[in-house]
Structures are given as C-alpha cells and as structure tokens.
Amino acid sequence: MADTHPILVAAFAGFFCAVCFSCLPGPINLTILNEGACRGFKWAIFIGLGATVMDVIYCSISFTGISQIIDHGFAQTLMRVMGFVFLLFLGFKFIFSNTLPHHTSRLDKAIEKLEVRIEQKVHPHSAFATGFVRVAANLGVLGAWVALAATLLSTKAFFSTQEWVDDTVSAKIACVTGVFAGTFLWFSFWSFLVSRGHGKFSEKSLLRLQRFSGLCLLVTAVYEGVRIAWHLSKHNI
Numbered sequence: 001m002a003d004t005h006p007i008l009v010a011a012f013a014g015f016f017c018a019v020c021f022s023c024l025p026g027p028i029n030l031t032i033l034n035e036g037a038c039r040g041f042k043w044a045i046f047i048g049l050g051a052t053v054m055d056v057i058y059c060s061i062s063f064t065g066i067s068q069i070i071d072h073g074f075a076q077t078l079m080r081v082m083g084f085v086f087l088l089f090l091g092f093k094f095i096f097s098n099t100l101p102h103h104t105s106r107l108d109k110a111i112e113k114l115e116v117r118i119e120q121k122v123h124p125h126s127a128f129a130t131g132f133v134r135v136a137a138n139l140g141v142l143g144a145w146v147a148l149a150a151t152l153l154s155t156k157a158f159f160s161t162q163e164w165v166d167d168t169v170s171a172k173i174a175c176v177t178g179v180f181a182g183t184f185l186w187f188s189f190w191s192f193l194v195s196r197g198h199g200k201f202s203e204k205s206l207l208r209l210q211r212f213s214g215l216c217l218l219v220t221a222v223y224e225g226v227r228i229a230w231h232l233s234k235h236n237i
Contacts, residue, residue: 009157012170013164014178017148018055020217022186024094025210027093027134029190035127036194039103043127044195048187050131052180058135058142059179063172065167080228086144087221097207097219155224 023029028051036044135141150163152175165175 006162006166006168006171007174009162010165010175011178013152013157014059014175015182017152018179018182019186020213020220021144022055022183023025023209024213025207027138028131028187031130031134032187032191033194033211034051035062035130039127041191041195044191045188047115047131047134048191050128050133051135052131052184052187054132054135055141055145056176056180059145059149060146060176062142063153063175065146065149076208079226080151080154083147083155084221084224084228086147087151087217087224091214091218091221094210095218096209097214104132112185146226151224155227158223158227162195 019037032044032047035047048177149165153167154162156162165171
C-alpha cells in the first residue's frame with residue numbers, strides 16, 4: 001500500500017482524528033446531552049452542526065499556520081515529539097479521571113471566564129449558533145488542532161510511505177473534509193442516542209466513554225512514540 005493516494009490518506013486521517021476527539025465528553029457532547037433529551041433530535045443535531053462548522057474552521061486555521069514552520073527536519077521532529085506528548089497527556093488524563101471534565105486550575109478558570117464572557121456577548125438563540133459559539137469560545141479546541149496538524153503533517157502513515165497529510169492544498173482540503181464528516185457523523189449519532197435515551201445517560205456511562213477515548217489516544221501515542229524512537233536511533237540523533 002506504499003502508493004496509496006495522498007488524498008485518501010489525508011481524508012482517512014482527518015476522519016479518524018475527528019471521531020476520536022469528538023466523542024470525548026466535552027462541552028458540546030454535554031450540551032447535546034442536556035438539550036437533546038429535552039428538545040429532541042432536530043435541536044441536538046443543529047447544535048452538532050454548528051459545533052462541526054467551527055471545529056472545521058479551527059482545523060483549517062491550524063493547517064494553514066503549521067505548514068509554514070515544518071519545512072526543516074528538526075522542526076518536523078520537534079513537532080512529532082510535541083504531538084506525542086500531547087496525545088500521551090490526554091490519554092492518561094481521560095483514562096485515570098474519576099469525574100467528567102471540569103475547570104480546576106487557575107488557567108482553566110480563566111479560560112472558563114473567557115468562554116462565558118464570549119457566550120454572554122454573542123448570546124446565541126438558535127441551536128446552530130449555540131454549538132458554533134461553544135466551540136469558538138473553547139480555545140482548547142484550537143490548541144488540540146494545532147498539535148494534531150503538526151503531527152499529521154510531519155508523521156508518515158503506517159500503511160504508506162508518505163505523511164498522513166501532504167503539505168499540499170488538495171491533501172489539506174481532503175483532511176478538513178474528513179474532519180467535517182467524522183465530527184458531524186459522531187454528533188449526529190450522539191444526538192440520535194440522546195433523543196431516544198430520554199435522559200438515561202448517567203455520569204457513569206459518560207465516564208466509560210471518556211476512558212475508552214483515552215485508551216484510543218494512549219494507544220496512538222505509544223505507537224507514535226515507538227516510531228519517533230526508531231527514527232531517532234536510525235539517524236543517530
């Protein structure tokens with residue numbers, strides 16, 4: 001599969017990353033849980049659509065900025081290491097957490113205040129606007145996509161001889177399209193489950209989902225760590 005088309009590889013990478021990160025029990029999933037159980041599937045899915053659009057915007061911004069600084073080998077290696085540490089951190093955080101995500105540190109509380117202030121100023125009324133603003137106000141989403149974009153642009157796919165996402169416009173568009181498809185697919189599925197569950201999803205169920213997501217991230221991080229170590233040893237770094 002060394003000659004796999006770059007467009008297909010990029011689309012698969014975007015879709016897989018989107019599904020993994022969308023299913024984490026963050027603000028949007030919790031919003032859909034609360035709103036979908038009360039207002040039904042249509043309201044919940046439009047929240048998901050708004051969140052998806054903003055997610056894609058952040059993803060596009062990340063790819064545009066990161067591609068300018070990974071031309072050199074050292075920069076690529078540094079980005080890969082940063083991506084590995086980021087995935088490892090998230091994996092352990094979600095696996096060993098006994099509660100759903102909440103703000104504890106001073107930085108978290110400052111970010112929470114910023115998010116609340118943005119929402120108060122925009123004051124969204126529609127379901128679409130609610131999802132859009134919730135993601136726009138969550139700067140952690142942008143940070144996550146910056147780390148992911150750096151990793152995808154500098155890491156070779158395990159079934160191909162090329163990077164997950166080539167530094168070309170067509171490959172980036174394919175990846176962003178995959179992100180849109182994966183994110184909206186998850187939110188649509190989650191909206192359907194919530195609207196049919198009528199509030200049956202407990203905190204325990206969400207914690208199981210969180211730990212499963214953390215396990216997926218941890219496995220990905222370990223795999224990437226092994227590849228980085230092999231690359232460094234091969235080049236005597």
